[in-house]
Each structure stands twice: as C-alpha cells, then as structure tokens.
Amino acid sequence: MxxxxxxxxxxxxxxxxxxxxxxxxxxxxxxxxxxxxxxxxxxxxxxxxxxxxxxxxxxxxxxxxxxxxxxxxxxxxxxxxxxxxxxxxxxxxxxxxxxxxxxxxxxxxxxxxxxxxxxxxxxxxxxxxxxxxxxxxxxxxxxxxxxxxxxxxxxxxxxxxxxxxxxxxxxxxxxxxxxxxxxxxxxxxxxxxxxxxxxxxxxxxxxxxxxxxxxxxxxxxxxxxxxxxxxDDEDSVTHRFEGNKGSGINIGIIKLPHISNFSDFTPLELEKDVNIKYISSKGQMDDIDLILIPGSKNTIDDMRFIFDRGIDQDIYRKYKSGTNIIGICGGYQILGREIIDDNNVESSINRINGLGLLNTKTIMAKEKSTTQISGEFINGFELLKDFEDMPVSGYEIHMGETEIIANDVPAIRLENGKLDGTISKCGKIFGTYLHGIFENDKFRNNILNYMREKKGLEMVAESIDYKSLKxxxxxxxxxxxxxxxxxxxxxxxxxx
CATH class of the missing domain: 3.40.50.300 (P-loop containing nucleotide triphosphate hydrolases)
Structure with a gap:
C-alpha cells in the first residue's frame, strides 16, 4: 500500500x-x-x-x-x-x-x-x-x-x-x-x-x-x-511581475490581465545581463530593447486592455524606432490584424482588431490544440540571423487558428509537416504558438547575442543549459x- x-x-x-x-x-x-x-x-x-x-x-x-x-x-x-x-x-x-x-x-x-x-x-x-x-x-x-x-x-x-x-x-x-x-x-x-x-x-x-x-x-x-x-512559480501570485534590476538587455513583457504561461520567460530571467520589466500602462517602454507579448486566456479582453491603457501607442512608437517584438500564443494572435470569436469561445465580443503588425488573422475554435511538438526554422528574422537548420521544440495550448493573409512568411516547419508562426516582411516581428521556446538554449542565445552586439555588450559563447540548471x-x-x-x-x- x-x-x-x-x-x-x-x-x-x-x-x-x-x-x-x-x-x-x-x-x-x-x-x-x-x-x-x-x-x-x-x-x-x-x-x-x-x-x-x-x-x-x-x-x-x-x-x-x-x-x-x-x-x-x-x-x-x-x-x-x-x-x-x-x-x-x-x-x-x-x-x-x-x-x-x-x-x-x-x-x-x-x-x-x-x-x-x-x-x-x-x-x-x-x-x-x-x-x-x-x-x-x-x-x-x-x-x-x-x-x-x-x-x-x-x-x-x-x-x-x-x-x-x-x-x-x-x-x-x-x-x-x-x-x-x-x-x-x-x-x-x-x-x-x-x-x-x-x-x-x-x-x-x-x-x-x-x-x-x-x-x-x-x-x-x-x-x-x-x-x-x-x-517556476505556479501562477500570477509570483513576485517576478515586480521585475528585476540591472544593466544590459532590457526586455519589456506586457503584463496582460489574463496572462498565461509566464514561465515561458523564466529562462530569460536567468541570464545575468538580461533585465526584465513588466509593462502594465503607457509610458513604461522608453528603455526597452525587446518587447514580448505573452500568452492569454482571454485574448480579446487583453487586446482591449492594450488599447484602453494606451500601450498600443507605445508599441507602435517602439516598432517605428526599430525595436523588435515577439508574441507567443495569445501574444501572437494580438500581433495580427484581426481576432474573430463568433462562437464566444473566450469572450462575449465577436471580433476585435489586433495590433496589425503581422499580416495574420485568427479565428477562435471550439477545440483546443494541446501537443508537444518540435520543428526547425525555415525563415529567420532580424534577431535570428543563424536560423538555418536551427531545431526548436515546445508545446502548444490554444483555442484559435492563425493564418497569414498577405506578404509575411511562416517561421517554423513542424515535425508533423505543419507550419507554425509568422515573421513580418520587415523581419522585426515574430509570432509563434510554441510555449517554452526560450527553453531552447541555442535559440535563446542566438537572439540575445544579436542584441548584445547591437548594444556593445560582451557576447556569450554558450548560453545557460536550462535543463541542467533546473x-x-x-x-x-x-x-x-x-x-x-x-x-x-x-x-x-x-x-x-
């Protein structure tokens, strides 16, 4: 017994x-x-x-x-x-x-x-x-x-x-x-x-x-x-939302009201020269080098939050000045032109405009996609120069399907033959459904080294081995x- x-x-x-x-x-x-x-x-x-x-x-x-x-x-x-x-x-x-x-x-x-x-x-x-x-x-x-x-x-x-x-x-x-x-x-x-x-x-x-x-x-x-x-912390009671202090690369994470899977960013927090700042209102992005939009349990309501708080205006301003933006899952949907929820899967609102920084459209589905998956990048973006044959793995948890409707290109070919993610034509914006993507040490170090070089910081030959660290x-x-x-x-x- x-x-x-x-x-x-x-x-x-x-x-x-x-x-x-x-x-x-x-x-x-x-x-x-x-x-x-x-x-x-x-x-x-x-x-x-x-x-x-x-x-x-x-x-x-x-x-x-x-x-x-x-x-x-x-x-x-x-x-x-x-x-x-x-x-x-x-x-x-x-x-x-x-x-x-x-x-x-x-x-x-x-x-x-x-x-x-x-x-x-x-x-x-x-x-x-x-x-x-x-x-x-x-x-x-x-x-x-x-x-x-x-x-x-x-x-x-x-x-x-x-x-x-x-x-x-x-x-x-x-x-x-x-x-x-x-x-x-x-x-x-x-x-x-x-x-x-x-x-x-x-x-x-x-x-x-x-x-x-x-x-x-x-x-x-x-x-x-x-x-x-x-x-990893269990949920939004975490003290990580207070951010940390330090010099180096400044990453701004939009603190959505329905933020989910914030553990996606734990590997970044462990990098010694990375400073995390959680953004919850307008006027907090002046020093930000990279914007991350996390997952959401209610993407449409969180899109409204971004508009209501004026955070969208800061995102557009930073984008025009050359700042890169990455969205994961709900954050990926938010980066697109439109989010449609005719079946009221997540919200009582049927549709809302997204930020329009990716030429994509998301339609919410009744069935949830949950799977562990691997693949490799087939296109690179500005932060990811050495993308050829770069393997990446993670897991999907989402109720919507996102399609490219013009100009932009898919990011990753998955092992099941499907495509994941979108890279903007200008190469500054990347969205993906892969939670845990920053746990891929090579991927994480590649984009951080690009930013280190851009800021005149010391390059890192080998990133943290995240699994060993845990x-x-x-x-x-x-x-x-x-x-x-x-x-x-x-x-x-x-x-x-």
Missing part, C-alpha cells in the same frame, strides 16, 4: 507547491518511487504532457523534482479562470466545459470519481505520494464541497502537515486559527506544522513555537528559511529543506 502525506496551507502562496517539490526530491534521492498529486489546481500557468494533455505547471515542477515525466494523473482537475466567477474546467487533461463557481460545485460527486481514479492509478505505481492542497485549508464555507483540502484528505485517508508563511506576518495566529476552525475529525489528521519563509534568528522564534505546540498539541516539524530559487535548483531546494526539517518525524508520519 502506498505511503502518503498531504501538505495544506493556512492560505494561498504560503509555499505548499515548493515544499511539496522539496519533499519529492528528498525522497527521490533516498531511492523511493515518489510522485506528486494535486486533485484540483487553479492556474493559468499550464503545461502539455507528451500524450497531449494539459495540467498545472506546479505539478510539472514536482514531477521533475521526483525524476518523473509529468502525467495528467498528478493533476486531474485544472481550473483556468476566464472571468471573476467562472473557469474553463480541464478534466484528465482535456477541456470539459466552462462553469461558474456555483455550477462547478454541483458536479462534486462526478469530480470525486475523476479524482479517485487518477489517485488510485498513480498510487498503484509509486511508493510515496506527496499531496498538495489548495489555498487555505480552513475555508469553513466550502468544507461540505471540498475535494482538494480536508475533503480530499478524508477521501484518501491522508495524514496532514500544515504550512504557515511567516514572511507575511501573523504566522502563529494563522496556524492556530486554521487549526481551530477545522472540524474535530479534521484536526486529528494534522500531524505537525511547518513555518515557511523565515528570515532572522530562529532562537527568537522558539518560545512562540513551544507555546503554539502546547496550545494545539501538534509538533513543529521545521522552520524553513526564505530561499532564492530559480524554479536539476541543480531542485537539489539546492532539497538540501536546504532537509537541513531545516525533522525528516525522521516526517518518515514516521509516512510510516516509512
């Missing part, structure tokens, strides 16, 4: 995802067959598995930390918000339907069967399951509907470790309050708590920990220090967490 433990939080963004990844890595290095599981994830930062199924990015990170190829069993339900009260529901990696929150909960019984089938399949193949909850575990208004926190713990009879974030303040109150709001049977499942993101002298914290242990009669299993890690970061995470938790007690909880 599989061993399992569940990590629940006092709230959102307390570090559940990253600590689950840490424990996956720790037990993987101990020789166990360990896998992550999250029954329901709400995120716009998603991934496509090798068999063409969509899942949350956080479980991809956890799978990589566990030395596994990600599978949709690790995250059977993915909610991708489309409005403030509704989401596109992805079940077992495929679009199920769009539902408002109230309607979603009416499907609880069916969703439970989906969850249990995935969990049982996963647990039959692994020794240890590391389970992540969602948000805060003490949402008392949702307990009878819960399928991701204590409701899931009850379904699979899992012991629980509670995580609190001291960096935001009030950690003792949040742990105590969460514990006391739980039903008595749920409290019995909690076997310990972890204080996360600590800065300072732990000796000053110790008296409070002892008092809290006496109040709730569960032990503290560790105090984890604040860590700087180059590991492996080092997972080990760094595991080493730090191992040093600051009571692993013996956690193994006892797991009955190992």
């Amino acid at each position: 599989e061993k399992k433990v569940m990590f629940l939080g006092t709230g959102s963004s307390v570090g559940k995802s990253i600590l689950t990844a840490a424990l996956c890595r720790i037990f993987y290095r101990k020789g166990y067959k360990v896998a992550p599981f999250k029954s329901q994830n709400m995120a716009l930062n998603s991934f496509v598995t090798k068999d063409g199924k969509e899942m949350g990015r956080a479980q991809v990170v956890q799978a990589e930390a566990a030395g596994l190829e990600p599978t949709v069993e690790m995250n059977p339900i993915l909610l991708k918000p489309t409005t403030d009260i509704g989401s596109q529901v992805i079940l077992n990696g495929k679009v199920y339907k769009n539902l408002k929150a109230a309607d979603y909960y009416l499907e609880k019984d069916y969703l439970k069967t989906v969850i249990m089938k995935s969990y049982n399949n996963l647990s039959s193949k692994h020794d240890v399951i590391m389970i992540e909850g969602a948000g805060g575990c003490a949402e008392i208004n949702l307990r009878d509907k819960d399928i991701v926190n204590m409701g899931l713990a009850e379904m699979i009879d899992a012991p629980v470790i509670l995580i609190g974030d001291i960096d935001r303040g009030g950690v003792f109150a949040s742990i105590y309050g969460s514990f006391m709001l739980l039903e008595p049977e749920d409290r019995k499942r909690i076997k310990g708590f972890i204080i996360n993101k600590f800065r300072g002298d732990v000796d000053l914290l110790t008296p409070g920990i002892k008092m809290l242990e006496e109040m709730i009669d569960i032990p503290c299993l560790g105090v984890i220090p604040h860590m700087e890690l180059n590991i 492996e080092r970061e997972y080990d760094k995470l595991a080493d730090t967490v191992s040093e600051h938790i009571d692993l013996t007690k956690i193994m006892e909880i797991l009955e190992l």
Whole structure:
C-alpha cells in the first residue's frame, strides 16, 4: 500500500507547491518511487504532457523534482479562470466545459470519481505520494464541497502537515486559527506544522513555537528559511511581475490581465545581463530593447486592455524606432490584424482588431490544440540571423487558428509537416504558438547575442543549459529543506 502525506496551507502562496517539490526530491534521492498529486489546481500557468494533455505547471515542477515525466494523473482537475466567477474546467487533461463557481460545485460527486481514479492509478505505481492542497485549508464555507483540502484528505485517508508563511506576518495566529476552525475529525489528521519563509534568528522564534505546540498539541516539524530559487512559480501570485534590476538587455513583457504561461520567460530571467520589466500602462517602454507579448486566456479582453491603457501607442512608437517584438500564443494572435470569436469561445465580443503588425488573422475554435511538438526554422528574422537548420521544440495550448493573409512568411516547419508562426516582411516581428521556446538554449542565445552586439555588450559563447540548471535548483531546494526539517518525524508520519 502506498505511503502518503498531504501538505495544506493556512492560505494561498504560503509555499505548499515548493515544499511539496522539496519533499519529492528528498525522497527521490533516498531511492523511493515518489510522485506528486494535486486533485484540483487553479492556474493559468499550464503545461502539455507528451500524450497531449494539459495540467498545472506546479505539478510539472514536482514531477521533475521526483525524476518523473509529468502525467495528467498528478493533476486531474485544472481550473483556468476566464472571468471573476467562472473557469474553463480541464478534466484528465482535456477541456470539459466552462462553469461558474456555483455550477462547478454541483458536479462534486462526478469530480470525486475523476479524482479517485487518477489517485488510485498513480498510487498503484509509486511508493510515496506527496499531496498538495489548495489555498487555505480552513475555508469553513466550502468544507461540505471540498475535494482538494480536508475533503480530499478524508477521501484518501491522508495524514496532514500544515504550512504557515511567516514572511507575511501573523504566522502563529494563522496556524492556530486554521487549526481551530477545522472540524474535530479534521484536526486529528494534522500531524505537525511547518513555518515557511523565515528570515532572522530562529532562537527568537522558539518560545512562540513551544507555546503554539502546547496550545494545539501538534509538533513543529521545521522552520524553513526564505530561499532564492530559480524554479517556476505556479501562477500570477509570483513576485517576478515586480521585475528585476540591472544593466544590459532590457526586455519589456506586457503584463496582460489574463496572462498565461509566464514561465515561458523564466529562462530569460536567468541570464545575468538580461533585465526584465513588466509593462502594465503607457509610458513604461522608453528603455526597452525587446518587447514580448505573452500568452492569454482571454485574448480579446487583453487586446482591449492594450488599447484602453494606451500601450498600443507605445508599441507602435517602439516598432517605428526599430525595436523588435515577439508574441507567443495569445501574444501572437494580438500581433495580427484581426481576432474573430463568433462562437464566444473566450469572450462575449465577436471580433476585435489586433495590433496589425503581422499580416495574420485568427479565428477562435471550439477545440483546443494541446501537443508537444518540435520543428526547425525555415525563415529567420532580424534577431535570428543563424536560423538555418536551427531545431526548436515546445508545446502548444490554444483555442484559435492563425493564418497569414498577405506578404509575411511562416517561421517554423513542424515535425508533423505543419507550419507554425509568422515573421513580418520587415523581419522585426515574430509570432509563434510554441510555449517554452526560450527553453531552447541555442535559440535563446542566438537572439540575445544579436542584441548584445547591437548594444556593445560582451557576447556569450554558450548560453545557460536550462535543463541542467533546473536539476541543480531542485537539489539546492532539497538540501536546504532537509537541513531545516525533522525528516525522521516526517518518515514516521509516512510510516516509512
């Protein structure tokens, strides 16, 4: 029988995802067959598995930390918000339907069967399951509907470790309050708590920990220090949107309201001479050397945002002055002349003009394209001089089809014979459906070196090996967490 433990939080963004990844890595290095599981994830930062199924990015990170190829069993339900009260529901990696929150909960019984089938399949193949909850575990208004926190713990009879974030303040109150709001049977499942993101002298914290242990009669299993890690964030709670500071190449990323798959830009953020700036209003682009338009879960609404904020005027001004622009997925659609959504797939608006910087037209389709794919460039653009035979790989997640309607040329021939992307006739604009394109080290270094040369910066012979860097970061995470938790007690909880 599989061993399992569940990590629940006092709230959102307390570090559940990253600590689950840490424990996956720790037990993987101990020789166990360990896998992550999250029954329901709400995120716009998603991934496509090798068999063409969509899942949350956080479980991809956890799978990589566990030395596994990600599978949709690790995250059977993915909610991708489309409005403030509704989401596109992805079940077992495929679009199920769009539902408002109230309607979603009416499907609880069916969703439970989906969850249990995935969990049982996963647990039959692994020794240890590391389970992540969602948000805060003490949402008392949702307990009878819960399928991701204590409701899931009850379904699979899992012991629980509670995580609190001291960096935001009030950690003792949040742990105590969460514990006391739980039903008595749920409290019995909690076997310990972890204080996360600590800065300072732990000796000053110790008296409070002892008092809290006496109040709730569960032990503290560790105090984890604040860590700087180059590991993908789960969603738009990320601090990366604050940008970074430095000299070198200045890249401006349009911060769309419905931004998706912002992890596309993580490899760029890791380059020492690249400075990332997120653009959310007019007048922020004066120092920008390259403009990136990211993916979107609601392309038409995000196109309106660009017009309403006057960001389009800055984009046109920078384009006329010679600045290059790259759009990915929804950003690719935004660069075209027109976006049509007669079936109201993403929006109640049927059509909208795009920026018109590419001679393309996008028609939204009811069927979503989800696939991992490889190909090679057949045409280059200004930033990509050495394009001949350059291989590139990534994954597609989109509901629309884009066609070239005049002058411009396709960018990439895919392995399935289809063409992807568009390059403008002037060579300054490039759009593609390939998420993860900047994870291709040769491609990334080629365009960055062009910009380095243009700015008189030192050229880089070899770019970062992104895959190797991630492996080092997972080990760094595991080493730090191992040093600051009571692993013996956690193994006892797991009955190992």
